[in-house]
Amino acid sequence: MRLMDLWMLYEADKRILGFSPHTLKAYSLQLNVLVREIGNLEIEEVSLILLKSYLAKQSERLKPSSLGHRIRFVRSLFRFAFEEGHVTKNPTLKLREPKMEKRIPKFLIEEDIIHLKITCDSPREHALLEFLYCTGCRVGEVHRLNVEDINWENCSAIVNGKGSKQREVYFTTECKVWLKRYLEEREDSCKALFVTETHPVRRMTIPTISFSIKKLATRGKVAVNVHPHRFRHTYACHLLDNGAPLDFIQGMLGHEKASTTQIYAQLRGERRRELYRRYF
Structure with a gap:
């Protein structure tokens, strides 16, 4: 099974769970970026080293918060693949989100x-x-x-x-x-x-x-x-x-x-x- 095939199953599952169209559209864009960078690989070929290389390249132009979104999506995608039995091991288990400063929300007086x-x-x-x-x-x-x-x-x-x-x-x-x-x-x-x-x-x-x-x-x-x-x-x-x-x-x-x-x-x-x- 290739990444795009996995996405079709993942998206259908999240629709059933009630994820909003806006969330699924954001996930779809992130999937497209991932496939563009590493290719539409067989999902068993995707390794932790490959994902870290992809995310390191993304970090050069993304804020920590945006990079965190990418990491959460990739983890969610492969957690789904593992739980559904499409892969024998989850390559994202050791992926960690970047540390971010807690910003105080801005308000109007x-x-x-x-x-x-x-x-x-x-x-x-x-x-x-x-x-x-x-x-x-x-x-x-x-x-x-x-x-x-x-x-x-x-x-x-x-x-x-x-x-x-x-x-x-x-x-x-x-x-x-x-x-x-x-x-x-x-x-x-x-x-x-x-x-x-x-x-x-x-x-x-x-x-x-x-x-x-x-x-x-x-x-x-x-x-x-x-x-x-x-x-x-x-x-x-x-x-x-x-x-x-x-x-x-x-x-x-x-x-x-x-x-x-x-x-x-x-x-x-x-x-x-x-x-x-x-x-x-």
């Missing part, structure tokens, strides 16, 4: 949020900004939301997170007002919560949401780099400032591992330093 709010010039901009800011949702979760996912009485929404895991998020009354105003002005029948302003009306894509936020930041002359995920960091920061425990924040953000949320514990000190740097 209250002044940035105010600038963004007063710059909005349409109900859609207001609704999108408020929803990102007060729910802490990932941009992909916002992209997948439908109008029917909203519970107006509870000011909440059911979002589909990573690994097709659902969770309930909550939004403010201000967000509810803008969402309703936005939906009332729409004349389309699209089920998506956020749609394009062009015809035919379609669900807003992830790049379109990101572009809308960046355009808003440029118009508002916000100095820092504003992107949808930065609202997620800001949301976590606000919860911390208001005394929320980390396990509660973990649940609200939809983190599978507590260690992912743990990095936000450093935000209190970092937030003070950020304010000092801006205003001193």
